[in-house]
Amino acid sequence: MTTIPPARVGMSIDQIDTPALVIDLEAYERNLDRMAGKLHGSPVRLRxxxxxxxxxxxxxxxxxxxxVGVCCQKVAExxxxxxxxxxxVLVSNQIVSPQKIARLVALAKQATVAVCVDHPANVRDLGRAAASADVRLPVLVEVDIGAGRCGTAPGQPTVDLARAIAAEPSLRFAGIQAYHGKxxxxYALADRRAAIEASVMLTRQTVGHLKAAGFNSPTVTGAGTGTYxxxxxxxxxxELQAGSYVFMDVDYAKVEGSPHEFxxxxxxxxxVMSRPTPDRAVVDAGLxxxxxxxxxxxxxxxxxxxFVGASDEHGTLKLRDPAAAPALGDLLRLIPGHCDPTVNLYDWYVxxxxxxxxxxxxxxxxxxxT
Amino acid sequence: MTTIPPARVGMSIDQIDTPALVIDLEAYERNLDRMAGKLHGSPVRLRxxxxxxxxxxxxxxxxxxxxVGVCCQKVAExxxxxxxxxxxVLVSNQIVSPQKIARLVALAKQATVAVCVDHPANVRDLGRAAASADVRLPVLVEVDIGAGRCGTAPGQPTVDLARAIAAEPSLRFAGIQAYHGKxxxxYALADRRAAIEASVMLTRQTVGHLKAAGFNSPTVTGAGTGTYxxxxxxxxxxELQAGSYVFMDVDYAKVEGSPHEFxxxxxxxxxVMSRPTPDRAVVDAGLxxxxxxxxxxxxxxxxxxxFVGASDEHGTLKLRDPAAAPALGDLLRLIPGHCDPTVNLYDWYVxxxxxxxxxxxxxxxxxxxT
Structure with a gap:
């Protein structure tokens, strides 16, 4: 259920009810500007x-x-x-149930919407639903270029699925998604570079296969904050699909190299809701x-x-400097381990x-x- | 933001939009009845x-x-x-900020509400707020009987805090919370029993200290599904504070002994949203x-x-029997690893x-x- 906001505009930070999800607007705006600066003058666009x-x-x-727009993973998003x-909006994911497909093609009447596929049965279902909704839906083939999750194999299987899309009058083959999430x-820059070199090679070969089959200049979309x-x-x-660069979490801070610009x-x-011992404090932010x-x-x-342990509603802190120990009632800021599922716990950014x-x-x- | 329910009453299970949080009512009712049966005729009540x-x-x-009622961890709950x-409702936790304390004492005008403390400054703040709201608030001392999170030390420190509560005219010393979360x-029954034997001994000693100081027959509340x-x-x-027994998650299923009644x-x-290889399926339920x-x-x-891996919106499955492999679009039921934070992701039980x-x-x- 939607929660009451934990703050009001104009309050000072120490009046915010806790726990609250807080954006430091100055850091956030610098992150946005840095990414925009990186792509300025390039033909590559951020999605x-x-x-x-x-x-x-x-x-x-x-x-x-x-x-150029955004991507998201769910029809409901x-x-x-x-x-x-x-x-x-690109739904950078497979949408397979009939009710979700119906919602997706309905959205395509309201905005520019595209979706990914990796299975011919799904192409047929999308084609039928788009036809009956009287829309022409752009569809990208998701290619597995090393992540080992969803996606067709690179090369010929991807071309075969592009052909299946092109054969549906209500669909338009719009390109490929080649995203290496893992x-x-x-963390190590050299290992990360090696992984992306291999995936770029597979992506390039697949684009070559597609061109040879007559599919020219498709969108090639992928990448994230760690590798963009x-x-x-x-x-x-x-197109680059970076997302976490706006916020930067603890995990991305461990990734060596460029993410540190953010x-x-x-x-x-x-x-701090409890100070049971000189070297322990407990905060009101758990799982x-x-x-x-x-x-x-x-x-x-x-x-x-x-921060040494989280239970459902508690975070346990080890205090290494008792002289500087926070007092009962003090506020602290946690940098989340992983921003995406953390954001999903809240209704409001403060x-x-x-x-x-x-x-x-x-x-x-x-x-x-959903 | 509150989401649209993923189902309607009367639907069959295969029409539910996914992912959805589903209660099997027959198993749920048997769990409720089993716990009620365990306590039937006993002076010990379930909270x-x-x-x-x-x-x-x-x-x-x-x-x-x-x-007798429920407990919860947050004023907002x-x-x-x-x-x-x-x-x-017992708020089985420390509530320290002025705005939360104001909300708590306001609730005490609407229902039977109690709260836990482990710090004398918090007792003073609660006393002042209860006085100004014209309520008499029942307050329990949380005692650390082995969990190493919040709580006073057993014995004399607990008695001292009980005295501080009793000294506030707007507060009533209502007993102790002695909960061993860890x-x-x-998992091993013998180790679990040893941990609780030690914590029961500390709890008993503390109750003895309280009685010697004139605090008779207080509420002694604690326990959970693993040890109740x-x-x-x-x-x-x-009072027993079991919660997970209603649902039972994978982690509790690993605990040897009585939780298996549930x-x-x-x-x-x-x-199933993707079937990229014969031994891999991907479902639409991730982190x-x-x-x-x-x-x-x-x-x-x-x-x-x-289930071998979760990313934000994907769950990766390893299929050990290709002949029985689920097809694209098939529905599966996951038993959550941990029910409490899983429930917190959803607006609706189906x-x-x-x-x-x-x-x-x-x-x-x-x-x-909050």
Whole structure:
């Protein structure tokens, strides 16, 4: 159920109810500008991944700085974003159930919408639904270029599926999605580069196969915050799907190299609710306030404090410097271990500038998982 | 933001939009009845933990079967439950910020509400707020009997804090909370029993200290699904805070002994969205559809299928029997690794009986973390 916002515009940061999901607007805006600067003058466009932020306001900020549109993973996310005015959305995922396909083609009447496929039965189902809704739906083939999740094999299987799409009058073959999710989080730069070199080679070969079969100049979309500079330099991608760069989490901070241009802009503001021993504090932010799937959060600006354990509603802190120990009631900022599933726990971003609440942004696609 | 329910009453299970959080009503009702049967005729009452289910309907089912009330961890949870008619709520946690304390004492005008403390400054703040709201608030001292999270030390420090409570005219010392959270998940029965024997001894000593200081017959509340039979048998507890027994997750299924009386009653219904290779399927339920903090989910009734990896919106399955492999579009039921944070991802329970949707129950305290 939608929760009451934990703050009001104009409040100082210490009046915010905790735990709250806070955006430092200055760091956030610098992140947006840095990514826009990287792509400025290049034929490669950002298709920002909205699965990270689930917020139409942020999507519009990205598009105002040059993003061609956004992508998202779920029809329900696309619905929320399109209904809030975002007019170009790629569903970067397979949509297979009849009710979801019906919702997808209905959206295509309201905005520019595209979708990914990796199975001929799905192509037929999409074709039939698009025909009956009287839309022509752009469809991309997802190619598995190393991630080992969804996708056709590179080369001929991808061409075969492109042909199946082209054979459906209500569909349009729009290109390929070649995204290597796992590579984003390979910490060592050399290993990450090697993974992307291999995936770029497969992507390039597949584009060659497609051209030989008469499919020219398709969209080639993929990449993420961990690797986008490599795909940008490849000359084969023309859309980049980075998402986490807006916020930067602890896991991306472990990735060696370019992601470090981006700053931590997303925090879980929490409060010390117990000081049971000199070296232990407990805060009011546990597993329901941040996601630990990619590791524990860090305490922002406090190298003397280690977040050592999360239970459902508690975070346990080890205090390495008792002289600087936080007192009962003190506020701390956690940098989430993984921003995407953390954002999905909240209904509101509390946006601060110089320690004052400047805005409350609704996370309209929170919980939009169908 | 509140999501549209993924089903309608009367639908068959295969028409439910996925992923969806599904309750098998028959297993759920058997779990409720089993726990009620265990406590029938005993002076020990269930104070069911509503942090697990966050649902007033389930709270009322528990109270109709003998539970004295519920407990929860957050003022926002108590607000949601009380506003939906649950009239006896212990906030089994420390509430320290002025705005939260104001909300808490306001609730005490609407229902029977109690709270835990472990710090004298918090006792003073509660006393002042209760006085100005003109309520007399029951307060329990949380004692750390081995969990190493919040709580006073057993024995004299607990008595000192009870005295501080008794000295505040607007507060009433109501007993102690002695909950050993970590012990719930000690898999080996002998080790779990040893942990609870030690914690029961500390609890008993503390009750002795309190009696010697004139604090007679207080409430002694604690325990969980993993250990409740041990606290029940101890003769010192008079309230048990079990919560997960209603649903049973994969982690509790690993706990040797009594929790096995309870059945898996909560599932994430998901759909096969990709079949890229003969031994791999991908479902539409990732980190935003179930929480992996305590391990990966299991595929219900399918020992031939292993859930091997979750990304934000995908679950990757290893298929050990290609002949029985699920097809694109097939539905599967996941048993969540950890039910509490999984429930917190959803707005609706889809309640099924004999494969038909019988009810949609709102998870009114979803996201209620302040």
């Amino acid at each position: 920002a991944h909205a699965k990270t932020h689930k917020c139409a306001i942020i999507a519009r900020h990205q598009m105002a700085r040059g993003a 696309a619905e929320a974003l399109i209904h809030a005015g975002v007019n170009n 590579a984003q989080h390979i 500079e490599l795909e940008l330099a490849s000359g084969i991608y023309n 700053e931590h802009a997303l925090f879980v503001l929490c409060q 329901k306030a941040h996601s630990v799937d990619s590791g524990l959060p860090r305490v922002h600006g406090r190298p003397d404090i280690e 946006c601060i500038r110089k320690n004052k609440v400047e805005a409350l942004w609704p996370i309209i696609a929170r919980g939009a998982i | 069911a933990h509503a942090k697990t289910h966050k649902c007033a309907i389930i709270a009322r089912h528990q109270m109709a079967r003998g539970a 108590a607000e949601a439950l009380i506003h939906a008619g649950v009239n006896n 012990a719930q998940h000690i 039979e041990l606290e029940l048998a101890s003769g010192i507890y008079n 059945e898996h009653a909560l599932f994430v219904l998901c759909q 935003k559809a179930h929480s992996v903090d305590s391990g990966l989910p299991r595929v219900h009734g399918r020992p031939d299928i292993e 309640c099924i009986r004999k494969n038909k949707v019988e009810a949609l129950w709102p998870i009114i305290a979803r996201g209620a973390i």
